[in-house]
Amino acid sequence: MLVERARAGDPRAVARLITLVESGDEVLPQVAAALAPYSGQAQVVGLTGSPGVGKSTTTNELVRALRAQGRRVGVLAVDPSSPFTGGAILGDRVRMQDHATDPGVYIRSMSSRGHLGGLSAATPQAVRVLEGAGCDVVLVETVGVGQAEVEVASLADTTLVLLAPGMGDAIQAVKAGILEIADVFVVNKADRDGADATVRDINGMIALGERGPGEWRPQVVRSIAARGEGIDDIVAAIDKHRSWLVEHDELRRRREARAAAEIEAIALGALRARIGSLRDGTGLAALAGRVAEGTLDPYAAAGELLAELGN
Numbered sequence: 001m002l003v004e005r006a007r008a009g010d011p012r013a014v015a016r017l018i019t020l021v022e023s024g025d026e027v028l029p030q031v032a033a034a035l036a037p038y039s040g041q042a043q044v045v046g047l048t049g050s051p052g053v054g055k056s057t058t059t060n061e062l063v064r065a066l067r068a069q070g071r072r073v074g075v076l077a078v079d080p081s082s083p084f085t086g087g088a089i090l091g092d093r094v095r096m097q098d099h100a101t102d103p104g105v106y107i108r109s110m111s112s113r114g115h116l117g118g119l120s121a122a123t124p125q126a127v128r129v130l131e132g133a134g135c136d137v138v139l140v141e142t143v144g145v146g147q148a149e150v151e152v153a154s155l156a157d158t159t160l161v162l163l164a165p166g167m168g169d170a171i172q173a174v175k176a177g178i179l180e181i182a183d184v185f186v187v188n189k190a191d192r193d194g195a196d197a198t199v200r201d202i203n204g205m206i207a208l209g210e211r212g213p214g215e216w217r218p219q220v221v222r223s224i225a226a227r228g229e230g231i232d233d234i235v236a237a238i239d240k241h242r243s244w245l246v247e248h249d250e251l252r253r254r255r256e257a258r259a260a261a262e263i264e265a266i267a268l269g270a271l272r273a274r275i276g277s278l279r280d281g282t283g284l285a286a287l288a289g290r291v292a293e294g295t296l297d298p299y300a301a302a303g304e305l306l307a308e309l310g311n
């Protein structure tokens with residue numbers, strides 16, 4: 001029923017569904033089954049980058065541009081670092097308030113509290129909710145602070161990596177393995193000194209990357225999100241990448257890889273929960289006793305444990 005209401009455009013139903021996803025509610029399998037037919041209908045765009053680089057400001061402007069094209073937009077502001085709703089997310093609310101009353105826009109912050117597989121498991125489900133609600137485009141903002149954001153970004157069809165001049169970001173990007181996930185680099189805050197140098201650094205890094213013929217070469221775009229400048233160029237780069245994805249059958253490949261990761265995360269979560277419940281029983285304790293006294297090796301014990309799980 002919730003899914004039907006979300007399909008009919010009820011924002012409270014959408015909010016409720018995302019809350020279920022976020023908290024890892026036990027009705028999730030039913031929700032997922034109801035959403036499955038609408039899977040793959042939205043274009044998913046990830047935005048990542050260091051704290052304060054301008055992700056939310058850019059997202060807000062992208063929403064404006066996409067709405068002007070008549071597209072329905074969902075926004076997920078994901079904070080992988082904090083289990084609680086923190087200050088940054090409140091900041092997002094403020095910066096994205098321009099669209100608060102637009103029925104064609106859903107904006108939602110997410111944190112990882114509760115979910116078994118963490119945000120990397122919860123975020124794709126939240127994207128499915130927004131797809132089910134009829135969004136043509138889903139923008140996913142994550143703070144670029146480590147592995148988690150690389151995982152979250154990998155759920156996007158197109159990933160934008162935002163940088164700002166003078167933050168040493170170009171070097172950082174390589175360190176964090178972000179270069180590999182970037183389809184489009186956005187040098188934001190181009191009103192600041194050093195934008196040219198940052199663009200040069202990025203282009204230098206891109207030139208070093210090995211690419212076969214027909215492979216995507218990351219685009220570099222400048223913007224001043226705070227003034228709404230360069231946003232059309234970002235939209236153009238996203239659309240160009242989209243066309244490339246479709247032409248090279250890469251969209252299907254990426255989505256299958258994503259689905260595989262999703263299945264794995266859910267299965268591992270379930271497995272972990274079952275092993276956890278074994279902990280309370282006698283099976284694991286008996287195995288542990290034998291390993292500790294040297295009558296069984298830990299590999300054989302793990303084998304027995306897995307065999308027990310299979311029953």
Ligand SMILES: Nc1nc2c(ncn2[C@@H]2O[C@H](COP(=O)(O)OP(=O)(O)OP(=O)(O)O)[C@@H](O)[C@H]2O)c(=O)[nH]1
Pocket residue numbers: 049050051052053054055056057058088091095143188189190191192223224225226227
């Ligand atoms: N000078 C300048 N400031 C900008 C620009 N874009 C955003 N800002 C400012 O940079 C600050 C941070 O912007 P946000 O959009 O919140 O950055 P964010 O990357 O979402 O930040 P977190 O979510 O906290 O990681 C705000 O004060 C913005 O007004 C820009 O193009 N030029």
Ligand SMILES: [Mg+2]
Pocket residue numbers: 055056057088092141
């Ligand atoms: Mg933000």
